[in-house]
Amino acid sequence: MLWIVITTSKCNLECKYCGGSIPDMAEEPLYKMEELRDFISKDKDAIVAFYGGEPLLKDGVVKEMLDILPAKKFVLQTNGFFIKRLEEYVHKFDTILISIDGRKEVTDFYRCHGCYDAAMRALNFLKEKNFEGEIIARMAVSYKTDIYKDVMHLLKFFPYVHWQLDVVWSNLWGLQEFKKWAEESYMPGLKKLINEWMDSIEDKPLGIVPFMGIMTRIFFNSMPIPPCGAGSSAFAITPEGKILACPIAYEFEWNLLGDFKGYKKISIGEPCVSCDYYKICGGRCLFAYKERLWGEEGFKEVCRVTKFLIDELKKYEGKARKFMDKIAYPPYNNTTEIIP
Numbered sequence: 001m002l003w004i005v006i007t008t009s010k011c012n013l014e015c016k017y018c019g020g021s022i023p024d025m026a027e028e029p030l031y032k033m034e035e036l037r038d039f040i041s042k043d044k045d046a047i048v049a050f051y052g053g054e055p056l057l058k059d060g061v062v063k064e065m066l067d068i069l070p071a072k073k074f075v076l077q078t079n080g081f082f083i084k085r086l087e088e089y090v091h092k093f094d095t096i097l098i099s100i101d102g103r104k105e106v107t108d109f110y111r112c113h114g115c116y117d118a119a120m121r122a123l124n125f126l127k128e129k130n131f132e133g134e135i136i137a138r139m140a141v142s143y144k145t146d147i148y149k150d151v152m153h154l155l156k157f158f159p160y161v162h163w164q165l166d167v168v169w170s171n172l173w174g175l176q177e178f179k180k181w182a183e184e185s186y187m188p189g190l191k192k193l194i195n196e197w198m199d200s201i202e203d204k205p206l207g208i209v210p211f212m213g214i215m216t217r218i219f220f221n222s223m224p225i226p227p228c229g230a231g232s233s234a235f236a237i238t239p240e241g242k243i244l245a246c247p248i249a250y251e252f253e254w255n256l257l258g259d260f261k262g263y264k265k266i267s268i269g270e271p272c273v274s275c276d277y278y279k280i281c282g283g284r285c286l287f288a289y290k291e292r293l294w295g296e297e298g299f300k301e302v303c304r305v306t307k308f309l310i311d312e313l314k315k316y317e318g319k320a321r322k323f324m325d326k327i328a329y330p331p332y333n334n335t336t337e338i339i340p
Contacts, residue, residue, distance in 0.1 A: 001043045001045065001046060001047070001229075001233055001234065001235065002047045002048075002049060002229055002233065002234035002235070002333040002335070003040060003043070003046055003047065003048050003049070003071075003234075003235060003236075003237055004049045004051045004234065004235065004236040004237065004247050004335070005036070005048055005049065005050055005051065005065065005236075005237050006022075006025070006051050006052060006053065006055075006236060006237065006238050006239055006247060007028070007029065007050055007051070007052060007053070007055040007057075007058045007061045007062055007065075007239070008027055008028055008052050008053045008054070008055065008057050008058045008061070008239065009021055009022035009023075009025035009026060009027055009052070009053050009239065010027050010052070010053045010054070010057055011052055011053040011054045011057070011079075012054055012057065012079070012081060012082075013054070013079060013111060013112055013115070014112070015110055015111045015112070015140070016109075016110050016111070016142075016171060016172055017110060017140050017142055017166045017170060017171055017172055018140075018171075019171065020053075021053055022052075022053060022250055024250070024251070025238060025239060025240070025250055026238070026239035026240050027239070028058055028061060028239055029061060029239045029241075030239055030240050030241065031239075031240070031241040031260070033064060033065070033068060035241065035260055036065070036069070036237070036241075036260075037068050037069055037070070038260075039237075039260045040069050040070060040071060041070045045072055046069075046070065046071045046072060047071060047072060047073040047074075047075065047332060047333055047334075048065070048069055048071040048073070048074055048075070049074075049075035049076070049077065049334075049335050050062050050065070050074075050075070050076050050077070051077050051236070051247055051335075052077075054078065054079055054081070054082070055076065055077070055078060056076075056078050056081075056082035056083060056085055056086070057082065059082060059085040059086065062076075062086070062089075063086070063089050066089055066092045072332075073094040073095070073332055073334075074092055074093045074094055074095075075093065075094065075095045075096070075097070075334050075335055076093050076095070076096045076097065077097045077099070077138065077335060078096065078097070078098060078099070078122070079098070079099045079111075079115065079118065079119070080098045080099065080100075080118045080119040080121065080122030080123075081118045081122075083096075083098075083122040083125055083126070084125055088129075090125075090126065090129050090131055091129070091131065091132070093131075093133050094133045094134065094332075094334070095133055095134040095135075095136065095334040095335075096126065096131070096133060096134070096135055096136070097136045097137075097138040097162070097334075097335065097336075098119050098122050098123060098135070098136070098137060098138060098158075099111070099115075099119065099138050099139075099140075100115070100116060100119035100120075100137050100138070100139065100154065100158075101139045101140055101141070101145070101150065102139060102145060102146075102149070102150025102151070102153055102154060103116075103149065103150055103153045104116040104117075106144050106145060106146075106150055107119070109144055110140060110142060110144065119137075120157070123135065123157060123158065134159070134160060134334065135158060135159055135160065136158065136159075136160040136161070136162055136209065136334075136336065137154040137157075137158040137160065137161045137162070138162055138163075138336075139151075139154070139161065139162065139163035139164070140163070140164055140166050141163045141164065141165050141166060141186075141340065142165075142166035142170065142172050142173065143172060143173050143177060143178075143181050145185075145186075146185060146189060147163070147185070147186055147189035147190060147193060148189035148190075148192045148193050148196075149189075151163070151193055151208065152193070152196065155206055155207065155208075158207070159207045160207035160208075160209055161207060161208055161209060162209035162210065162336045162337075163210065163340050164337060164340055165302070165305075165340050167288070167294070167298070167302050168285075168287075168288045168291070168292070168293045168294050168298065168302065169248075169287075169291075169293055174294070175294045175295075175297060175298045175301060178298075178301065179301055182301075182305050186305065187305065187308055190308070190309055190312060191312060193208065193211075194211065194312050194313060194316070197211050198316050198319065198320075201319065201320065201323050201326070201327065202323065205323065205326050205327050209329065209330075209336050209338065210309070210338060210339065210340050211313060211327075212327045212328070212329035213227070213329050213330060213336065213338035213339075214280060214309065214310060214313050214338065214339070215313055215317075215320050215324075215327055216324070216327070216328050216329055217279070217280045217282070217338065218280055218310075218313070218314065218317060219321065219324060221279050223282065223338075224282065224333065225267075225268065225278075225282040225283060226268055226282045226283045226284065226285060226286050226289075226337075226339075227281075227282045227284070227337050227338040227339050228285070228286075228333075228335070228337040228338075229333055230245045230246045230285075230286040230287075231245030231246070231257065231265055231266035231267065231286055232265055232266070232267060233333065234333060235257065235263065238250065241259050241260055242256060242258075242259055243256075243257045243258045243259055243260075243263040244256060244257060245257055245266050245286055246286055246287050248287060249287045249290075249291070252290070252291065254266065254290055255287075255290075266286070268282075268283035268286060268289050272284075272289065275303075277303075277306070277307055277310055280310050281303075281306055281307075281310065281339055282338075282339065284302070284303070284306055284339045285337070285339070288302065306339060306340075309340070
């Protein structure tokens with residue numbers, strides 16, 4: 001299982017597509033560390049990911065958890081501002097995802113002035129520390145994004161890039177704007193990006209996580225559903241000790257699955273399970289499935305864009321099959337949701 005531990009509800013930023021801190025959630029863990037340790041110890045294959053807010057606002061909590069939790073893997077999602085607080089603890093992580101949305105002007109527009117530079121400083125810190133784990137640029141993609149330019153820019157610096165679409169819950173745009181952008185910018189950009197990826201595949205494949213992950217799902221049917229595992233093989237733990245399916249949907253009743261004493265699971269249903277793309281897409285996103293904030297039209301439009309990406313990658317299935325040893329991804333649930 002993947003356990004996403006929310007170390008704090010607070011964030012030092014108020015990104016345009018997010019809003020920053022999580023309202024009505026505790027600022028730090030209210031449970032005893034022994035309670036969390038005993039709960040995690042029941043899972044012999046536990047992966048622990050630190051999340052927020054900005055988890056490193058509580059760097060002391062993160063360090064204590066790294067010392068006592070019996071996990072096989074540790075993951076960190078961070079905006080990079082406080083990564084130096086980890087000092088040598090950085091080497092306890094297996095994957096670190098740094099939030100950066102592409103080129104400097106795009107990142108700073110979505111997030112705030114200085115965010116791009118902070119993310120790059122965090123990357124340089126990891127390199128200076130000879131960090132041996134995965135480093136992933138974690139993008140949010142909205143209307144200012146040129147997916148081809150922004151991903152290719154980040155690949156100059158980061159070994160892996162992953163993105164999520166700013167859809168359904170967006171503060172920045174609505175369905176009609178998304179449809180226009182998808183048709184005129186995003187889908188043509190994906191085609192260019194796939195061409196670049198396929199050109200690299202024989203030598204050193206570009207670390208484009210959605211392409212690697214989707215191609216892996218095409219060839220292997222035993223991948224998590226939904227791809228992030230929310231509610232089935234991945235759960236979030238709030239500072240109050242509540243167990244959630246999805247860390248971003250704190251306020252929804254369906255998302256509260258239990259606590260340290262016990263929890264239930266949740267799954268995606270129709271129309272996804274009867275769809276021909278289901279084994280690859282996996283329903284895409286539990287939150288988007290449950291809360292169709294753009295209505296049925298919006299739900300179908302995001303599906304259309306997802307199907308387009310899968311179909312474009314399938315065109316190269318024959319060539320990719322020869323190089324699956326290079327592109328199989330992820331090696332474990334490292335919080336990359338695979339389907340943008």
